[in-house]
Amino acid sequence: MSDYYSPVAEFYDLVARTHGEGELKLRERLRLLDPAGGPVLDIGAGTGRTTLAVAETVPDVEILAVEPAPAMRAMLMNMVVRDPALSRRVTVIAEPVENLTLPERLGAVIAYGVLGHLDFEARQRLWRSLLPRLSSGAPIFVELLPIEKPMQLPTLPLASATIGRRSYTATLDGEPGEGDIMRLTSTWVTTGGPSPPQTIRNTSIWHTFGLDDLARETGLRAERLSQQAGVLYV
Ligand SMILES: C[S@@+](CC[C@H](N)C(=O)[O-])C[C@H]1O[C@@H](n2cnc3c(N)ncnc32)[C@H](O)[C@@H]1O
Structure with missing residues (x-):
């Protein structure tokens, strides 16, 4: 896996993503999530924006925050250790998602800004591992670039x-x-x-691909939440 993020990790939080539409919609939907469904997997947790969105909206749920880029993970870890409540709930994982043995049940998956770093075969392997573990009705939240075909x-x-x-x-x-x-x-x-x-x-x-491509790949239904974000569910 290439580390595209560490060389510019110090700048990551200068890009105005926090409280953008994708995050607001994610938070809205997470508030409806049943915490009994199992842990939430945050794939490509970055500096912690999406992990925090889960922690602040789904009471007491366990969060598995997967972040392989060392400099991004350092910021994620810093956010977690500064807050005793987060330290009890968040497990920070350094391996790329494709190398993990996932828990038997997952209550939701967040994949914001990450799936385009996986090629078709890697995404197929991910779906084979993820889909059987989803609790009934568990959503997969995705955020993609709004570019469905390569272009200048x-x-x-x-x-x-x-x-x-x-x-x-x-x-x-x-x-x-x-x-x-x-x-x-x-x-x-x-x-x-x-x-x-x-x-x-x-x-x-x-x-490059779009939300409808992900629906076809997974066999799940897709609903658009914003220009860049969507949710997949059974
Ligand atoms: C654009 S950032 C998104 C961070 C966060 N989810 C957000 O929306 O602010 C994408 C992150 O995915 C991570 N990533 C890339 N490939 C990955 C993989 N195979 N498994 C897990 N994370 C990966 C990168 O290191 C990077 O930090």
């Missing part, structure tokens, strides 16, 4: 923030690769304060 993307603004004396500006570029692949490059320019300007470029690979 114009340069898009990604983030703009000032932290102390430093200003951070990021853009995103995308170009088609082989097959279903998009090559996404984020460029982070940091200026100001006592250190010289810095530019960091980071390229990752995203396999």
Whole structure:
């Protein structure tokens, strides 16, 4: 598994995702979840945004937060250890999801921003392992890029923030690769304060598909929650 996230992990939370529509819809649906269904699996938990959304909306449920990128996991772990309630409920897992022996029952799965890093075969293996473990009615929440076919993307603004004396500006570029692949490059320019300007470029690979493709792959029904988020269920 390639680690696309550690080189730019320090910038991850400067992109305004928190309280975006995908997260608000996720929280709305999680409030309806029966905690008795079993642990919630957060695949690609990142710096903890989705893990926190589960913890704050589903009382007492156990959370398995899977995050293989060391720098992202360091931030996730920091969030968990600072809160005794989270430390009791959240297990942080360093292996990629495809290497795990999952618990027999899962009450829900969150896969926000991650499934496009798995190719078709890896997703098939994931579904074979996940689907038999889902408790009755357990939802799989997904957030995807709104790009269903490889294409040339114009340069898009990604983030703009000032932290102390430093200003951070990021853009995103995308170009088609082989097959279903998009090559996404984020460029982070940091200026100001006592250190010289810095530019960091980071390229990752995203396999393009849409919510309907996931419904076909899993045999589940799909409901769109926002432009980028959706839920799959029996
Ligand atoms: C875009 S981030 C999403 C973080 C978080 N879910 C959110 O929405 O803020 C995707 C995360 O998935 C992780 N990831 C990539 N491949 C993975 C895999 N095979 N298994 C588990 N996590 C993976 C990456 O390390 C990264 O932190």
